[in-house]
Amino acid sequence: MYRERPSTLGGGAVLWTRTAAPVAGPALVLPDGCMDLIWREGDGAAGFLVAGPDTRAQTGAERPGTAWTGLRFAPGTGPAVLGVPARELRDQRVPLDALWPGARVRRLTERVTEAADRGEALEELAALDGLAARSRTPEAPGxxxxxxxxxxxxxxxxxxxxxxxxxxxxxxxxxxxxxxxxxxxxxxxxxxxxxxxxxxxxxxxxxxxxxxxxxxxxxxxxxxxxxxxxxxxxxxxxxxxx
Structure with a gap:
């Protein structure tokens, strides 16, 4: 089941949740020009992923019971939060610790795991850590x-x-x-x-x-x-x- 709502971050960001169907099957993710920060949990494991902007549909198998909570950033706004140019993540799904220091990602993982509401925790972390990312990223002209x-x-x-x-x-x-x-x-x-x-x-x-x-x-x-x-x-x- 998939649900979404406008994020409290503003700027066109969307908070979404998805739970895999009881029966395993393929998932189709369509290109939309956006980047996503995603929290995934299931099969006894949990962690962050970053989805880059797609040029074509992405498909993959979904394990029953797997749950995702994601922040979808409007086109052009994701790099400022994630601190990486969008071209480097085109058509990719990468762990967050491939982009940010491992110790920092572990702290964020603990905070989301302990939160009662995964979505609200993700928004809070994106707001705080996005500001940190912007402070480390040189301003691009225009x-x-x-x-x-x-x-x-x-x-x-x-x-x-x-x-x-x-x-x-x-x-x-x-x-x-x-x-x-x-x-x-x-x-x-x-x-x-x-x-x-x-x-x-x-x-x-x-x-x-x-x-x-x-x-x-x-x-x-x-x-x-x-x-x-x-x-x-x-x-x-x-x-x-x-």
């Missing part, structure tokens, strides 16, 4: 532009228009986007368009209408893009869990 760039691309603006309004060349925007989002603005725009289309399709809108209002050339274009990013047809996504 970092304040990243949320605005993501919003403009999510709204369907062209990369050329976004770069011009940011006072950057397309090459400069691409270079900064690699650190902020994990990939260039064209890839981010494609992923965000896919997410907009999926949201409308899940709301019951017909595929032809979805394609027309989300910027695809036609329904066939939508179908090709969904299969390329998700690995399965749109109909399969609509029948199964997100």
């Amino acid at each position: 970092r304040e532009l990243h949320p605005a760039v993501a919003r403009a691309l999510a709204a369907g603006r062209s990369v050329a228009d976004v770069a011009r309004e940011a006072g950057l060349s397309e090459r400069q925007l691409h270079r900064r986007s690699l650190d902020a989002f994990g990939y260039g603005p064209k890839t981010l725009a494609r992923i965000l368009r896919f997410q907009r289309a999926l949201e409308r399709a899940r709301a019951g809108r017909p595929p032809a209408e979805v394609a027309a209002v989300t910027g695809y050339a036609d329904q066939a274009h939508l179908a090709r893009d969904v299969r390329a990013l998700a690995g399965v047809p749109l109909g399969t996504l609509l029948r199964g869990p997100g």
